[in-house]
Each structure stands twice: as C-alpha cells, then as structure tokens.
Amino acid sequence: MSTVVSKDGTTLAFDRIGEGPAVILVDGALCHRSSGPNGPLAALLAERFTVYTYDRRGRGDSGDTAPYAVEREVEDLEALIAEAGGSAFVYGISSGAALALEAADRGLAIGRLALYEAPFIVDDSRPPVPRDYRAQISELLAAGRRGDTVKYFMRRAVGLPALVVAMMRFMPAWSGLTAVAHTLAYDAAVVAGTQSGEPLPAGRWASVTLPTLVAVGGKSPGWMHNAMAAVADALPDARHHTLKGQTHIVKPQALAPVLIDFFAGSGQFAGQGADRISAAGLPGGGGQHASGGRSR
Structure with a gap:
C-alpha cells in the first residue's frame, strides 16, 4: 500500500x-x-x-x-x-x-x-429514486442506523427485492458493507440530479x-x-x-x-x-x- x-x-x-x-x-x-x-x-x-x-x-x-x-x-x-x-x-x-x-x-x-x-435513471423504464433519497440517507446515518442505510440503498437505489435485501444481513460481506455505509451519502451527492427518471x-x-x-x-x-x-x-x-x-x-x-x-x-x-x-x-x-x- x-x-x-x-x-x-x-x-x-x-x-x-x-x-x-x-x-x-x-x-x-x-x-x-x-x-x-x-x-x-x-x-x-x-x-x-x-x-x-x-x-x-x-x-x-x-x-x-x-x-x-x-x-x-x-x-x-x-x-x-x-x-x-x-x-x-x-x-x-x-x-x-x-x-x-x-x-x-x-x-x-x-x-x-x-x-x-x-x-x-433517464426515463420511466424503472422507478426513480425517491425525491427525498439523500435526506433519508442522511437521517439514517445521523441516527447510527448503518445497516438500515445499506438496506435503503439496496431497495431504493439498486432496486433489489425486499426479500433479497432482508437476507443480505446474513451474508459474510454484510459487516464490510455497513462499515462504509456513511459513504452512501457521498455517492448520492455524486449522482444527484441523474436518477429522477x-x-x-x-x-x-x-x-x-x-x-x-x-x-x-x-x-x-x-x-x-x-x-x-x-x-x-x-x-x-x-x-x-x-x-x-x-x-x-x-x-x-x-x-x-x-x-x-x-x-x-x-x-x-x-x-x-x-x-x-x-x-x-x-x-x-x-x-x-x-x-x-x-x-x-
């Protein structure tokens, strides 16, 4: 390194x-x-x-x-x-x-x-991210809910089914995802204005x-x-x-x-x-x- x-x-x-x-x-x-x-x-x-x-x-x-x-x-x-x-x-x-x-x-x-x-997301071929997506990410992080932040991203941004997202917390990689959950706010800023449909x-x-x-x-x-x-x-x-x-x-x-x-x-x-x-x-x-x- x-x-x-x-x-x-x-x-x-x-x-x-x-x-x-x-x-x-x-x-x-x-x-x-x-x-x-x-x-x-x-x-x-x-x-x-x-x-x-x-x-x-x-x-x-x-x-x-x-x-x-x-x-x-x-x-x-x-x-x-x-x-x-x-x-x-x-x-x-x-x-x-x-x-x-x-x-x-x-x-x-x-x-x-x-x-x-x-x-x-440039058309209606999939649902856009919620209008308050960035605010929701920020609120979850402020509350210390790192796991819920990752789940919200997976559901609303990635578009994975609820059952798949629910099972993710049992995966070996889950702790690694939650460790960097705070950076989802950074990615939301990077793509701001491009996911509205x-x-x-x-x-x-x-x-x-x-x-x-x-x-x-x-x-x-x-x-x-x-x-x-x-x-x-x-x-x-x-x-x-x-x-x-x-x-x-x-x-x-x-x-x-x-x-x-x-x-x-x-x-x-x-x-x-x-x-x-x-x-x-x-x-x-x-x-x-x-x-x-x-x-x-």
Missing part, C-alpha cells in the same frame, strides 16, 4: 501494479481496494499498463475530512493523476463512472475515459470532448441500456459498447480486453481519437512508477 495526500489534506491509500501508461480505476458504491471488482481487473490490465486502484475517501485505508463535497473527490482523483505522472487514462464503474465523468468535465488531465454502467440535464458534460468508452452489460436491465445510450449521446466523442453476457457485476475477464484495446487505441478502437491523445500527452507512470510509493 502507498499513500498520496489530497488538496484538503486527506490521505488516500492506493496500490500500483504493472508497467506502461497510467490507468486509474474508480470504484462504485460500498467498494474499495480490498472489496470490489477493481482488484482483479487491475491484475489483468497490468500486463499493458501501470494500474492504480485506490480507496475513495472514507473507505478502506483512506482518510476522510468533513465536510464532504463532490469537488473533494475530484481533487482526490487529481492527486492520483499527479502521482501517476501528470496524466492518466481513467476507468469508473457505477457511481465511480459518474465521478470519473464529473472529473473529466472539470478538466482533469485524463487522456481517455471509460465508463461502465453509471447508475443514471428524466432526461439527463442538457449540457451537463458539454466540456468532455476526450475519447470516451460508454459500456453496458448485455444482460443488464433495459433502464441501464437506456441510461448508457443517453450518456453516449451526450458526449461528443463517445463509443457505445455492449459487453455480451455481462451484468452490472461485470467479469474482469470480459471487460479487460475491451479496456486494453480502448486505452491502447488498438483492435476495434484502432485510430480512434489518437490525435487527441497525442495532443494531451501520453498518460504518465510507465516503468518509473511500477513499484514503491510516496506521500505528498
């Missing part, structure tokens, strides 16, 4: 493996380095890239500084990019995709951006002109396909890709080859956006950051 210090003084824990251009992986809700899909994915990408996985603030071994703001998480990603050499490719999944998209919109030095199933706000990401991969699982529900199609339509240089046979719990073995081709500009993505990457500079990292760590 290595650490880097964000702009507000928060210490962020990260791992770095592999050698090549820098790629930073951004987790979704309730996930971090030791619990989530990005560790196995990083191992597969490390054959071609220097891959960074990190604990978003408030999770795992990273610190947390109040008050929370989405801008602080953007600054966290900016600190990781600086650690990686000043620019990087970025991949985000679920709410991590929403955060990565927000970071790109705010002008971070991202060479290429890959998004998997940002949890936007209405079209995405016009011009929300108008400045994201870099090459962007917008991916969705072939077996994911229709509302997610609609959301990712809407994201692709909203971005001027997007590639909309469906991973056959995959769901929101995407298999690293299915995703890694697509990300490798996209970030390398090879295979089905050969020659797409290469001029923009050249103009922005190849993401830093490479062999010089393949081991060890430092704080700043």
